[in-house]
Amino acid sequence: MITIDFANCLTGRVGPHGLDAETLGPGSPGAARIADLADDLARTRGVGWERWRLLPFAPERDRHVSAVRRMVERVHGRFDTLLVLGIGGSALGAIALQSALNPPTWNLLPDEDRSGPRLFILDNVDPALVGETLHAIAATPGGLERTLVTVVSKSGETAETAAQFLIVRKMLIDALGEREHAEHVLAITDESTGTMRAICADAGYATLPVPEGVGGRFSVLSPVGLFSAAMCGIDIDALLDGAAAMDTRCSARELGANPAALLATLLVRLAQERGKRIHVMMPYANSLALVADWFRQLWAESLGKRVDREGREVFAGFTPVRALGATDQHSQIQLYREGPNDKVIGFVEVGGFDPDVTIPPGLGVEALGYLEGASLGALLSAEKRATEYALVESQRPNYTIRLPRLDAHAVGEFLQLWMMATAFAGRLLGIDAYNQPAVETGKRATFGLMGRAGFESHRDEVEATLTPTDFVI
Numbered sequence: 001m002i003t004i005d006f007a008n009c010l011t012g013r014v015g016p017h018g019l020d021a022e023t024l025g026p027g028s029p030g031a032a033r034i035a036d037l038a039d040d041l042a043r044t045r046g047v048g049w050e051r052w053r054l055l056p057f058a059p060e061r062d063r064h065v066s067a068v069r070r071m072v073e074r075v076h077g078r079f080d081t082l083l084v085l086g087i088g089g090s091a092l093g094a095i096a097l098q099s100a101l102n103p104p105t106w107n108l109l110p111d112e113d114r115s116g117p118r119l120f121i122l123d124n125v126d127p128a129l130v131g132e133t134l135h136a137i138a139a140t141p142g143g144l145e146r147t148l149v150t151v152v153s154k155s156g157e158t159a160e161t162a163a164q165f166l167i168v169r170k171m172l173i174d175a176l177g178e179r180e181h182a183e184h185v186l187a188i189t190d191e192s193t194g195t196m197r198a199i200c201a202d203a204g205y206a207t208l209p210v211p212e213g214v215g216g217r218f219s220v221l222s223p224v225g226l227f228s229a230a231m232c233g234i235d236i237d238a239l240l241d242g243a244a245a246m247d248t249r250c251s252a253r254e255l256g257a258n259p260a261a262l263l264a265t266l267l268v269r270l271a272q273e274r275g276k277r278i279h280v281m282m283p284y285a286n287s288l289a290l291v292a293d294w295f296r297q298l299w300a301e302s303l304g305k306r307v308d309r310e311g312r313e314v315f316a317g318f319t320p321v322r323a324l325g326a327t328d329q330h331s332q333i334q335l336y337r338e339g340p341n342d343k344v345i346g347f348v349e350v351g352g353f354d355p356d357v358t359i360p361p362g363l364g365v366e367a368l369g370y371l372e373g374a375s376l377g378a379l380l381s382a383e384k385r386a387t388e389y390a391l392v393e394s395q396r397p398n399y400t401i402r403l404p405r406l407d408a409h410a411v412g413e414f415l416q417l418w419m420m421a422t423a424f425a426g427r428l429l430g431i432d433a434y435n436q437p438a439v440e441t442g443k444r445a446t447f448g449l450m451g452r453a454g455f456e457s458h459r460d461e462v463e464a465t466l467t468p469t470d471f472v473i
Contacts, residue, residue, distance in 0.1 A: 051213030089216025115233030156196025242412025260420035
């Protein structure tokens with residue numbers, strides 16, 4: 001079971017930069033408020049944009065897992081490469097699962113040493129990234145004939161994913177023919193409506209659903225994240241079991257028994273009362289670095305809002321930052337200890353590494369003798385503990401989330417923990433955690449600049465605002 005050690009966020013450790021433990025205890029106003037919010041979340045569970053809470057439980061779970069497994073069985077043995085097209089929540093969850101639960105050398109392993117195809121996820125339209133990845137796929141033995149393309153887009157109109165799809169579709173048709181290429185495309189899209197749904201019906205593409213009421217950044221435990229995970233041998237049942245177990249813990253009305261409510265309370269109060277508006281996630285495991293990228297979107301896009309639910313300007317939100325231990329002890333900790341005291345650092349550590357690596361003896365250098373016979377896991381743990389101490393010594397609030405082991409169950413717990421923490425934080429801030437109006441502005445401007453009919457006024461507004469000036473050197 002995941003644990004959270006928050007002692008370093010309290011006044012007993014970091015003085016006036018922390019919170020008083022009594023304000024988090026039973027009978028405190030904060031505890032009473034969490035009880036009310038837990039009741040509210042119980043009432044809205046599975047309603048509207050909170051359908052994501054149903055994903056780890058029957059019948060939603062059974063429906064999606066069955067559909068994913070049928071699709072995996074259908075394509076089993078036919079493809080050596082899985083190429084996923086998506087952006088934002090359509091890609092970050094899949095990236096997080098693969099990096100957390102499969103080796104970093106996955107695509108370099110021989111076929112017989114992998115439990116699934118090589119996986120490439122294109123989450124941007126950088127021409128070098130797209131062009132070189134597609135070239136590498138096409139140049140491998142089997143090439144496009146052994147490649148399954150999964151396009152993830154609820155509507156089919158996201159400009160970046162649509163552009164990727166048009167390019168890859170043309171490559172498939174050129175290589176395989178109009179009829180055959182359809183067997184190499186799977187769309188994860190809206191169940192009944194939208195541009196991509198119409199394209200799939202016309203072309204005969206296989207589909208899996210993006211469930212109604214599940215926004216992109218909350219979709220990792222739907223087919224959006226589960227399909228590529230299942231294709232690459234990840235235990236999706238254990239993943240969902242972990243999420244379900246965490247959801248149950250996060251339904252508690254008592255602040256001291258609810259890890260998501262506790263996280264949300266700590267981070268919101270430290271921001272509002274102590275000015276700690278930068279929230280760093282610093283895993284001490286390379287495999288969790290890209291999970292921190294998933295967290296960044298979830299925390300930033302959900303909580304960064306100009307107005308509250310009453311329409312009042314509040315400019316809510318926090319700036320999430322990703323760091324990596326021990327790497328960023330050598331690039332960011334100087335700032336975190338001696339720069340502005342405006343951050344909360346969230347460490348993520350793993351109970352143990354399997355396998356670990358032993359540092360051998362034999363060099364005979366006295367200054368390095370302390371390392372001989374130790375393990376890299378022990379060294380990484382000592383690095384984390386030392387950094388934690390250094391931050392406390394500088395009165396910098398921090399907490400530690402500990403995964404007992406790095407497996408699918410623990411990762412499922414971790415993902416559900418943060419989605420629930422986001423739901424609580426949104427309510428504490430009084431904002432809508434599920435919309436993203438500022439993102440829509442950029443989308444409409446992009447449509448206009450690229451010449452999409454009906455968006456000419458947005459293009460004109462961009463051109464008028466960004467008129468060339470003399471302020472260029």
